[in-house]
Amino acid sequence: MATGEVWREPEVLDTDVAVVGSGGAGLMCVLHALTARPELDVTVVSKGAVGRSGCTRMVQGGYNAVLDPDDSVDLHLRDTVQGGKFLNDQSLARTLVDDAPRVINELETRVGCFFDRRPDGRIHQKAFAGQAFDRTVHRGDLTGIEIMGRLRDQMFRLGPRELEDVRALDLVHDAEGELAGLTALNVRTGDPLVLRARVVVVATGGSATMYRVAAPAREKTGDGVAMCWRAGLPMRDMEMLQFHPTGLLAGKSRMTGAVLEEGLRGAGAHLYNAAGERYMARYDAERMERSTRDVVARAGYLEIMAGRGTDEGGVLIDISHLGSGEVERCFPGMVARTRQIEQDLAIGPVQVSPTAHFHMGGVLIDADGRTDVDGLLVAGEDAGGTHGANRLGGNGVAESTVFGARAGDTAARLARQRRLRTPERTEVNASLARAYAPLTRSLGPWPFDLTRRLKELMWRSVGVVRDGASLEHAGKELDALADEIEHIAVPGPPQVNFAWQEALDLANQVTVARAMAHAAAWRTETRGAHARSDFPDTDARPRYLVQRAAGDGPTGAIESEVRDVEFSHLRPADLDGRPGS
Amino acid sequence: MADTADADTNAGGLVRVTVTRSVEGTRSEFLVARIRPMTVLDALLAVQREHDPALAFRFSCRVGMCGTCTVRVDGRSALACQTEIPADTDRIRVDPLAGLPVVRDLIVDTGPFWQAWASVRPYLVPGEDADVGMDAEPAVIAPDSAERRAIDPALDCIGCAACFSSCGIASAHRDFVGPAALNRAMVLVADSRDSATAERLEVVGAESGVDRCHYIYGCTAACPKGLDPARAIRRLRGRRFRGDR
Numbered sequence: 001m002a003t004g005e006v007w008r009e010p011e012v013l014d015t016d017v018a019v020v021g022s023g024g025a026g027l028m029c030v031l032h033a034l035t036a037r038p039e040l041d042v043t044v045v046s047k048g049a050v051g052r053s054g055c056t057r058m059v060q061g062g063y064n065a066v067l068d069p070d071d072s073v074d075l076h077l078r079d080t081v082q083g084g085k086f087l088n089d090q091s092l093a094r095t096l097v098d099d100a101p102r103v104i105n106e107l108e109t110r111v112g113c114f115f116d117r118r119p120d121g122r123i124h125q126k127a128f129a130g131q132a133f134d135r136t137v138h139r140g141d142l143t144g145i146e147i148m149g150r151l152r153d154q155m156f157r158l159g160p161r162e163l164e165d166v167r168a169l170d171l172v173h174d175a176e177g178e179l180a181g182l183t184a185l186n187v188r189t190g191d192p193l194v195l196r197a198r199v200v201v202v203a204t205g206g207s208a209t210m211y212r213v214a215a216p217a218r219e220k221t222g223d224g225v226a227m228c229w230r231a232g233l234p235m236r237d238m239e240m241l242q243f244h245p246t247g248l249l250a251g252k253s254r255m256t257g258a259v260l261e262e263g264l265r266g267a268g269a270h271l272y273n274a275a276g277e278r279y280m281a282r283y284d285a286e287r288m289e290r291s292t293r294d295v296v297a298r299a300g301y302l303e304i305m306a307g308r309g310t311d312e313g314g315v316l317i318d319i320s321h322l323g324s325g326e327v328e329r330c331f332p333g334m335v336a337r338t339r340q341i342e343q344d345l346a347i348g349p350v351q352v353s354p355t356a357h358f359h360m361g362g363v364l365i366d367a368d369g370r371t372d373v374d375g376l377l378v379a380g381e382d383a384g385g386t387h388g389a390n391r392l393g394g395n396g397v398a399e400s401t402v403f404g405a406r407a408g409d410t411a412a413r414l415a416r417q418r419r420l421r422t423p424e425r426t427e428v429n430a431s432l433a434r435a436y437a438p439l440t441r442s443l444g445p446w447p448f449d450l451t452r453r454l455k456e457l458m459w460r461s462v463g464v465v466r467d468g469a470s471l472e473h474a475g476k477e478l479d480a481l482a483d484e485i486e487h488i489a490v491p492g493p494p495q496v497n498f499a500w501q502e503a504l505d506l507a508n509q510v511t512v513a514r515a516m517a518h519a520a521a522w523r524t525e526t527r528g529a530h531a532r533s534d535f536p537d538t539d540a541r542p543r544y545l546v547q548r549a550a551g552d553g554p555t556g557a558i559e560s561e562v563r564d565v566e567f568s569h570l571r572p573a574d575l576d577g578r579p580g581s
Numbered sequence: 582m583a584d585t586a587d588a589d590t591n592a593g594g595l596v597r598v599t600v601t602r603s604v605e606g607t608r609s610e611f612l613v614a615r616i617r618p619m620t621v622l623d624a625l626l627a628v629q630r631e632h633d634p635a636l637a638f639r640f641s642c643r644v645g646m647c648g649t650c651t652v653r654v655d656g657r658s659a660l661a662c663q664t665e666i667p668a669d670t671d672r673i674r675v676d677p678l679a680g681l682p683v684v685r686d687l688i689v690d691t692g693p694f695w696q697a698w699a700s701v702r703p704y705l706v707p708g709e710d711a712d713v714g715m716d717a718e719p720a721v722i723a724p725d726s727a728e729r730r731a732i733d734p735a736l737d738c739i740g741c742a743a744c745f746s747s748c749g750i751a752s753a754h755r756d757f758v759g760p761a762a763l764n765r766a767m768v769l770v771a772d773s774r775d776s777a778t779a780e781r782l783e784v785v786g787a788e789s790g791v792d793r794c795h796y797i798y799g800c801t802a803a804c805p806k807g808l809d810p811a812r813a814i815r816r817l818r819g820r821r822f823r824g825d826r
Contacts, residue, residue: 049639049691052647052740099715108719109712112705114732114772121721145646145737152740153704153765188684217641252616253623254643254662337644340665341618448630490634496685499634 006436007494010183010192010428015043015161016415018182018197020168020224022046024056024144024397025203025380025404027151028103031111032408033415034158040415042160043195045184047167047204051152053219054205055381056400057145060261060333062138063115063401064131064394065100067123071133073097079131080395081570082578083292084360084388085528086542087237090569092386095367096395099402104137107401112150115139127266128394130292136394141261141333147397166193167504168223170431171200171231171376172423179375180421182227183431187501190494192432198418199375199411202228202363203404206381210509211356212459213247213257224382226508228363229515233371234548236384237361238512239520242391242529243464245271245296247355249314250341257355260317260334260345262393265289267330269319271300272349273308279315294390294529297354301464304353316349354464358396359512360387360529361519364546369407375418379407388542389528436494437486438503444489447503454481454509462517467534471521478514482554485510511554518558519545541565597672598624600636603683608633615666621654621673622661625687637686645805648739651678651746652687658746660805678742680752694742697751697758701766701784706777720774731771735764735813737806744800744810750793757793758784760800760810767813770820782821791818 017033019026022044033042044050051057066073076097081088104123107113115137116124128136139146155162169183172194182200184193207222208214229235246260265271271289273279283299284291291299300315309315319327324346328335331345338345362384369377380400387395438447461474485507490499522545524535542565550559594615602609613627622640629636640650643662650661653676666673681689707713722729744760745751751759766785769775785791791814800810 048641049647049649052649053641058642058644058646102715105717105719106715109707109717109774110705110714112769112772112774114722114729114736114774115719117722117724117729119723119725121723121726123719124724139736142646142737145739149738149740150704156699156702157704217647218643219641250618253618253620254626255618255620258644340620340663446634448634493635496637496688497635498629498637 006440007192007432010194012194014196014420016041017199017411018043018045018195019201020045021203022050023054023205024400027051028401028404029201029408030160031154032405033412036409036412044160045163045166045168048219050162050164051148055216056397057148059144059397060141061263062136062143062394063397064135065104065137066135067101071135075132080392082575083130083390083392085390086572087565088388089385091367094569096386096399096402100398103401103405111154113146128262129265129290130392141331169435171227172427174421175424178421179373180423183428185435188496194428196420198415201377201407201411202382203379204382206359207509207512208356208359210454210458210513212455213353214356215244215247215257215259221505222508222512225362226511229511229549232549234364234546236364236544236546238515239523239530240360240389242293242358243297243354244357245293245300245354246317246352249312249351249353255341264319269317272316273303274310275308279303292390297464298531301354310351312351314351314353317352318349320348358391360391368410369403377407377410379403438488438490438500439492439494441489444487446499447488447506450484451506458513462520465531465533466520471517474517478517479555482510515547596624596666598628599674601676603685619666620662621664622650625661637688639688648741651741651743658743658803660741663805678746680746691742694745698762700758701762702777702781703765705775708776728771728773732768735768735808738764738808743803743805747799747803749797756789758789764810764813767817785817786821
């Protein structure tokens with residue numbers, strides 16, 4: 001395929017810092033880079049609408065930060081590491097808890113957020129599951145709108161270049177192999193773009209949409225992780241995919257999988273199976289519904305699989321014993337969400353199922369967002385390690401904003417040291433050839449059925465509870481899917497073509513899914529979000545798998561090595577006797 | 582592809598979806614299977630997946646938080662993901678938002694909406710002597726204070742432009758910044774942490790500001806988050822005349 005026949009000669013754009021993604025991590029990065037050095041040229045590359053894509057926007061419950069003198073960052077660290085089943089990179093977890101209160105300060109005083117207050121006028125903090133102190137900062141039950149709305153407004157003050165509806169494709173390098181920038185595709189015009197950048201920050205969010213029942217926004221198709229995978233970066237904890245215990249069941253409607261927030265369980269909601277048993281007593285008699293997400297999601301899944309679920313394949317959450325007025329007052333967003341699907345949280349039980357929610361795994365980074373590649377930073381859900389084997393509710397938006405901010409600081413420093421480089425023509429062409437291929441084929445499947453197949457396969461074989469045989473099956477099926485993706489044909493034109501965009505999303509999802517299935521087959525134990533029915537016990541010593549691409553193409557080989565977790569701040573023995581340990 | 586648009590619309594379990602297309606010669610009527618529950622977004626996704634992958638519309642979160650799937654459903658501006666197709670409805674018409682240039686099919690260029698929004702200086706401007714940043718203490722403001730009683734019900738705007746589209750003045754390009762931008766202005770004017778009140782009131786009081794509003798309440802009726810931009814506009818008018826927050 002010759003350049004020029006299928007795509008136009010790419011426009012070349014120079015910038016100091018290219019930020020891929022416009023959610024909490026991406027926009028905090030822009031804020032910090034331009035606060036540190038207002039003269040920088042910063043470009044936001046966003047597949048969807050800037051500030052209105054991704055999942056920070058969708059945060060309901062809130063943001064964990066230590067603000068109360070009776071709380072402590074040590075306690076927050078203990079909760080985070082205990083929740084993560086000691087798989088966490090403890091230096092990243094430490095950074096998270098240390099910076100979270102400071103980012104709350106910044107969100108309030110500079111960004112303009114206003115979180116709910118106590119009667120004395122200070123920030124109110126509510127209870128969230130798996131935490132020894134009530135430390136979750138919130139704005140009603142729609143916290144993400146306040147954070148992302150205000151952050152988006154900051155962009156009007158700061159004025160970064162916004163490339164909206166522009167999909168990042170691949171990281172590209174110069175003749176010396178140094179990072180030079182990225183290739184991209186303007187979704188509206190269908191034209192390619194090359195961004196030369198001193199620093200690239202990848203902050204696109206995770207890939208949990210690859211499951212049949214899934215919570216995230218549509219953009220979250222593992223684009224950042226897949227891009228880094230193709231560039232050969234090392235990843236960790238890829239098998240660790242969190243299922244939120246309470247996703248709505250709404251039949252075939254797209255609403256299925258949308259989360260009913262964690263705060264419901266914090267406030268005293270009960271979970272019942274179809275026989276009316278409060279089944280959490282069987283799984284965590286001490287903490288019951290306030291146990292961590294991994295335990296509650298697994299319990300629900302096992303009840304459903306044991307035939308104790310509802311006809312629609314769910315269990316029931318009930319908070320109506322608090323009184324309908326109280327439920328409406330505390331959880332207006334959740335009540336509205338259930339009424340919309342012909343149920344009502346305020347007056348009775350609502351059907352829920354575990355729903356794919358958050359990917360703990362991702363690119364290896366240090367506390368400043370740096371990766372193995374000079375000039376490349378990764379922040380938010382695209383990075384791995386902070387949450388270990390399970391993320392606590394309220395630590396997600398904390399991660400995206402804390403590490404987005406740090407990446408912005410690092411990017412401002414790095415932009416001084418790195419010069420603009422010219423990407424290798426062959427690399428640019430290879431990237432664009434891959435992207436435009438579905439448009440060039442006249443015969444082949446549409447992507448929609450293949451996406452459905454991926455979602456079903458991941459749900460059944462790499463889902464809430466896994467075993468060796470199903471993971472082996474998944475590995476083969478994913479290779480077959482990766483092959484079929486190479487044959488997808490979509491009817492033109494290149495402008496605003498969502499079938500084409502879905503084909504590109506799917507290729508990224510399958511890339512990430514292969515690494516997930518491979519890592520899940522390696523981990524022959526049960527830890528946090530990763531449950532193996534054939535290996536139900538947890539090893540004494542936590543280890544993690546570092547994987548990277550060892551071959552080109554969607555079915556290329558995977559190279560991996562096993563590492564021991566470093567107990568730099570906490571050892572398992574430090575938590576002996578703690579509830580839930 | 583199965584072409585069922587000519588089949589009997591009253592046959593059980595089908596919804597006829599009529600979509601305004603921007604590309605000449607493209608089909609605009611489709612029959613999709615009814616599911617329960619079913620939103621307008623579900624219907625559009627069914628059309629795209631089963632009939633015409635080139636149908637262009639935007640969505641992200643599908644739970645009413647991103648504000649990107651706004652369209653007109655049978656003439657009313659609404660979020661596609663939050664608009665249920667009732668069991669007794671067997672046909673819907675979907676048009677792009679009014680008052681904004683169409684990019685393709687149901688996708689509009691929201692640029693004019695955001696330009697209006699940006700004109701009111703929509704971000705917090707802390708006072709000169711205010712402590713700002715990661716080591717600054719958040720303000721102590723009681724939740725039942727007058728300012729919070731004014732602001733809190735006006736938060737949670739998702740920038741969906743449903744109010745802009747349903748406002749007869751804003752959508753007709755009659756030089757009006759529109760309800761959402763004025764609502765944001767009110768939120769900031771009432772906020773004791775903000776110091777740009779004078780400048781903002783100048784924008785709000787200018788020709789394209791509050792005086793363009795004719796109190797038809799299209800905005801308040803259309804807001805998917807239950808906000809009341811008309812109240813914000815009334816408040817800003819009062820603020821201009823009386824000098825209270």
